[in-house]
Amino acid sequence: MRNNLIPKLHVNSPYELEIEVLKKNSIEGIIIDIDNTLVPWSEKFADEKVIELVNKLVKAGFKLCILSNGTKNRVAMFNRELKLPAVHNAAKPSRAAFRKAIKLLGTDPQNTAVIGDQIFTDILGGNRLELFTILVVPLSSKEFLWTRFVRQIEKMVLKKYKDSLKNNKE
Numbered sequence: 001m002r003n004n005l006i007p008k009l010h011v012n013s014p015y016e017l018e019i020e021v022l023k024k025n026s027i028e029g030i031i032i033d034i035d036n037t038l039v040p041w042s043e044k045f046a047d048e049k050v051i052e053l054v055n056k057l058v059k060a061g062f063k064l065c066i067l068s069n070g071t072k073n074r075v076a077m078f079n080r081e082l083k084l085p086a087v088h089n090a091a092k093p094s095r096a097a098f099r100k101a102i103k104l105l106g107t108d109p110q111n112t113a114v115i116g117d118q119i120f121t122d123i124l125g126g127n128r129l130e131l132f133t134i135l136v137v138p139l140s141s142k143e144f145l146w147t148r149f150v151r152q153i154e155k156m157v158l159k160k161y162k163d164s165l166k167n168n169k170e
């Protein structure tokens with residue numbers, strides 16, 4: 001259980017993610033979260049930056065699928081220009097939604113990555129299916145109180161993980 005909370009990779013933002021790293025890990029498909037990963041939580045539409053990133057990844061040969069716990073409307077509005085395969089009301093970390101996304105991508109778990117900002121939804125769900133999990137720093141602090149509470153626990157988990165790496169080196 002504890003290992004399932006540790007991302008394979010931790011980067012600042014999907015915009016800083018290096019394509020080489022994905023290629024090196026044989027990634028073909030990418031499942032991506034919307035809220036606080038691609039845009040701040042309150043942002044309804046995909047902006048230029050998102051469109052540019054999606055184009056870059058598609059051009060590099062990756063298949064993309066949106067996986068969001070957001071409502072049908074939220075996802076549809078965000079996806080209006082992108083027109084990517086998408087799963088809404090995903091109830092992450094539930095495995096079912098991740099399986100659905102993988103099916104839409106037409107990839108296998110071992111060559112599928114998931115990018116998201118939350119350990120207890122994106123990372124836990126992805127790790128359960130042994131996907132290549134990539135945690136990003138959340139874009140916005142406008143969040144529900146519950147999420148704020150979960151963040152504190154996430155910080156503790158990450159600190160423990162980093163401490164354990166440090167101890168292993170010593």
Ligand SMILES: [Mg+2]
Nearest residue numbers: 033035036117
């Ligand atoms: Mg999110």
